[in-house]
Amino acid sequence: xxxxxxxxxxxxxxxxGGAAYQPEFAExxxxxxxxxxxxATFRCxxxxxxxxxxxxxxxxxxxxxxxHDHVITHNPRVSVSHNDHTTWNLHIRNxxxxxxxxxMCQINTDPMKSQVGFLDxxxxxxFVPEETSGDVMVPEGGTVKLTCRARGHPEPHxxxxxxxxxDIVIKEPSGQKVGGCRIQEFNMARFNISIxxxxxxxxxxxxxxxxxxxxxxxVGYVVxxxxxxxVENSHK
Numbered sequence: 001x002x003x004x005x006x007x008x009x010x011x012x013x014x015x016x017g018g019a020a021y022q023p024e025f026a027e028x029x030x031x032x033x034x035x036x037x038x039x040a041t042f043r044c045x046x047x048x049x050x051x052x053x054x055x056x057x058x059x060x061x062x063x064x065x066x067x068h069d070h071v072i073t074h075n076p077r078v079s080v081s082h083n084d085h086t087t088w089n090l091h092i093r094n095x096x097x098x099x100x101x102x103x104m105c106q107i108n109t110d111p112m113k114s115q116v117g118f119l120d121x122x123x124x125x126x127f128v129p130e131e132t133s134g135d136v137m138v139p140e141g142g143t144v145k146l147t148c149r150a151r152g153h154p155e156p157h158x159x160x161x162x163x164x165x166x167d168i169v170i171k172e173p174s175g176q177k178v179g180g181c182r183i184q185e186f187n188m189a190r191f192n193i194s195i196x197x198x199x200x201x202x203x204x205x206x207x208x209x210x211x212x213x214x215x216x217x218x219v220g221y222v223v224x225x226x227x228x229x230x231v232e233n234s235h236k
Contacts, residue, residue: 011186017192021048023107026086029117031066034095036123042090044115052107054088056080059102059116125152162231 026045034040046054056065064072066080077093092099100121107113131149138144150156 002117006185017044021050023047023109023113025051025105025107025113025115029103029105029115029119031120033120036097036121037094040092040095040099040119042103042117042119044088044090046086046088046107049085049107052109054082055106055108056088056090056141057106059104061101065103092119095119097121097123100153121153123151123153125150125156127151 017039022118024104029042029044032040032042034140042056043055044054055067057063058065065075065078066072069080069082071076071078071080078093079093080090081091083089089104089106090103100119102116102118104114104116131147133148134144134147136144137152141204146160148158148160
């Protein structure tokens with residue numbers, strides 16, 4: 001009958017309509033930049049999830065973090081949550097440097113659908129004490145080697161400067177002439193970026209020790225090894 005035919009058409013439409021609404025991502029996963037020790041949350045928005053499942057994978061190591069409501073990783077700092085099967089969250093508490101990398105949100109369709117967000121963990125700049133020179137005594141006209149090594153992420157910039165603000169004079173043409181010492185540069189395009197070691201040769205006056213944290217000084221002047229990541233984040 002016409003009624004039966006109409007009913008069958010509507011029934012088939014509902015079936016095909018349900019199949020037509022495949023899961024899809026509503027928006028890209030945002031990249032995150034989080035300071036060391038803070039918490040991070042990736043959000044994955046999915047429309048029309050239906051009976052499919054959402055999973056999280058650390059893409060660079062291929063380590064499964066979670067599948068739907070269940071946490072798979074043995075990392076106790078990782079958890080998941082969701083809201084109305086639309087918003088799926090991956091939480092990482094107290095982020096550490098090993099958490100840095102790509103995280104993938106997956107839907108178990110065939111073929112699989114996925115999208116990736118990147119977690120960057122920033123680490124404040126600091127000196128490596130065991131690889132940074134302390135006070136050094138040298139005779140007048142002698143040579144002194146000062147080493148300054150820094151760590152942090154992004155990679156910190158290292159600068160040498162005198163306590164009185166005057167330029168450090170580079171004696172040899174192998175370095176830039178910025179104003180009594182020779183500086184040997186390692187993998188540097190400019191004097192003030194990304195250096196970890198400097199060799200300074202004093203040709204005048206004596207050097208006397210100062211308090212901890214200051215490298216050396218020549219007759220009242222202290223040579224500082226300063227670390228910074230930019231104008232707004234510099235310290236001695």
